[in-house]
Amino acid sequence: MCTGIVETADVSGSGKGPNGWFKLEQVNVSYDHPTDAPLEHALNIDFVNQKDSPSSRVAVELSLESARKLVKAILIALCQAAPAAGDASNSSTDAQAMEAKRP
Amino acid sequence: MHQYTTDMYEGMLAETVMVQGYNGDAINAYFARPLGPGPFPGVVVIPHMPGWDEWYRETTRRFAHHGYLSLSPNIYYRFGHGSPDDVAAKARGSGGVSDDSAVGDAEGSLRLLKSLPLSNKKVGVFGTCSSGRQAFLAACRLKGFDAALDCWGGRIVMSKEELTPKRPVSPIEYTKDLSCPLLGLFGEEDENPNPQQVQLLDQELKKYGKTYEFHMYPRAGHGFFYYDRPNYRQEQAVDGWKKLFIFLEKYLGTTS
Numbered sequence: 001m002c003t004g005i006v007e008t009a010d011v012s013g014s015g016k017g018p019n020g021w022f023k024l025e026q027v028n029v030s031y032d033h034p035t036d037a038p039l040e041h042a043l044n045i046d047f048v049n050q051k052d053s054p055s056s057r058v059a060v061e062l063s064l065e066s067a068r069k070l071v072k073a074i075l076i077a078l079c080q081a082a083p084a085a086g087d088a089s090n091s092s093t094d095a096q097a098m099e100a101k102r103p
Numbered sequence: 104m105h106q107y108t109t110d111m112y113e114g115m116l117a118e119t120v121m122v123q124g125y126n127g128d129a130i131n132a133y134f135a136r137p138l139g140p141g142p143f144p145g146v147v148v149i150p151h152m153p154g155w156d157e158w159y160r161e162t163t164r165r166f167a168h169h170g171y172l173s174l175s176p177n178i179y180y181r182f183g184h185g186s187p188d189d190v191a192a193k194a195r196g197s198g199g200v201s202d203d204s205a206v207g208d209a210e211g212s213l214r215l216l217k218s219l220p221l222s223n224k225k226v227g228v229f230g231t232c233s234s235g236r237q238a239f240l241a242a243c244r245l246k247g248f249d250a251a252l253d254c255w256g257g258r259i260v261m262s263k264e265e266l267t268p269k270r271p272v273s274p275i276e277y278t279k280d281l282s283c284p285l286l287g288l289f290g291e292e293d294e295n296p297n298p299q300q301v302q303l304l305d306q307e308l309k310k311y312g313k314t315y316e317f318h319m320y321p322r323a324g325h326g327f328f329y330y331d332r333p334n335y336r337q338e339q340a341v342d343g344w345k346k347l348f349i350f351l352e353k354y355l356g357t358t359s
Contacts (some may be wrong), residue, residue: 002232002257002295002325004265006195013164026269028196032231033153033326035188038333042324046192054193 003041005031015047015058023058025049034061043067113137115167117160122176122215124205130180131158132212135167142223144355145216146208147248149234149241152195154187155179156331166229169348171355173218176208178237199233201269202240204349209241211247225355227248227283229347232257232326236274243277244283249284250354252347255325257295260303278307286316286344286350290323290336318346 008027015024024047034042039061047058062070107113117135124130129353133155137143138291146166150159155177164175178200182193196201214228227250230238235256254268258265261273285308289301296304297321320327320339327336328343 004199004258004267006198008196026196030195031193035191036154038126040332040334044192046196048193048196050193050196054183054189057189057192059188080166 003030004031011047015049015056016059017056019055022049022052024058025051035059036063037063039063104309111167112139118330119163120163120174122174122208122211124176124180124211125204128181129212129268129342130174130208131178132174132215134172134174135164136172136221137167137170141172141221143170143221144223144351145172145174145219145226146351147212147216147226147228147241148173148176149205149209149228149230149237150178150230151235152191152199152233153241154191156187156191158331162229164278171227171288171351172222174212174216176204176212178208178234190288193272198235198267198269202237202274204236204274206232206241209237210245213217213241213245217247223356227252227351227355228256231255231328235259238275239281240277242283243274246282248283250283250351251281252288252290253265253285254328254343254352255293255296256287257325259296260300270346275304275307278304278313279311280314281308281311281315284318284350284354286347287315287317288346289317289319290325290327290334291319291321294325295325306322314332316346316350318343 001010009027011024011027013024014021026048031041031094042061045060049056107289111129115137119131120134121129122132144318148163159283161174163173163175169347177192180188181191185334190313213226217224228241228254233256235253236259238251239253239259242248305317323336325335328340329335
């Protein structure tokens with residue numbers, strides 16, 4: 001860990017790793033050296049189950065521009081999903097999503 | 104410097120072994136050594152954050168090829184087993200390897216190398232990136248190393264905000280305790296450590312009258328030895344390796 005930039009969040013859901021589907025319980029977002037992407041630093045996202053073996057991981061390594069596009073896409077999808085799911089609990093997320101929808 | 108000529112016999116043994124590391128834990132390690140009676144100097148090869156990976160195995164063998172007993176401890180052992188990148192990712196998600204753990208594993212590796220009948224009782228410590236930092240820490244916090252090689256070790260200079268329970272002290276604070284000569288290889292375009300941070304360490308080493316040698320390469324950034332990464336810089340890497348082996352021979356003695 002060269003930069004020391006790591007953010008973690010508890011999540012629930014499933015991820016598909018090399019051994020099939022597994023339960024997710026954490027996402028680790030770091031800005032550090034990637035393993036495969038041809039970049040000095042990348043925005044690395046690891047969906048993991050820290051209690052399980054290290055191979056219980058779904059990994060992506062993105063350029064910063066790609067990471068921003070991903071964030072925007074997630075926020076837009078959330079904006080559309082929240083009313084449909086009757087979820088009014090995340091107003092701040094919705095506000096960010098509305099902002100993200102702007103061109 | 105160890106010069107290979109085509110009429111030489113050459114042989115090497117490289118294998119996984121166990122070593123007693125931090126807290127008395129048995130961890131695995133990759134050990135490469137030249138064949139022959141020796142005596143040989145040794146090098147502890149601490150793996151970087153991308154993991155205990157193929158580049159580090161190759162580097163361990165490279166030291167052996169140049170006549171060193173070369174031992175690379177798996178400092179990520181306690182995070183479980185899997186592909187090196189998966190294990191390193193698990194370590195990263197857990198806040199990384201603690202400084203105490205890395206130094207403890209380096210100490211166990213040092214002890215093992217010095218105990219070997221093949222050893223000339225001189226041992227260096229090598230690291231790049233996060234392990235360049237750990238190599239510096241080990242050379243400061245332990246007695247017994249005879250040379251330290253810090254290749255672009257980031258976060259030797261840390262702000263208070265960067266300190267964590269696993270990294271509670273900025274390594275530069277230990278400079279006065281550095282117990283052996285230090286070689287530092289850096290790139291001018293590196294952001295971590297940037298040239299200003301390297302300059303701070305340089306001043307601190309001067310202040311305490313330490314034996315050291317720093318080389319700052321132009322047109323190079325972070326990790327310019329890594330031939331499989333975009334930051335590889337051929338000319339600087341070739342020169343860096345040359346300087347590194349000259350330094351080792353100076354402080355660890357000639358290889359057999």
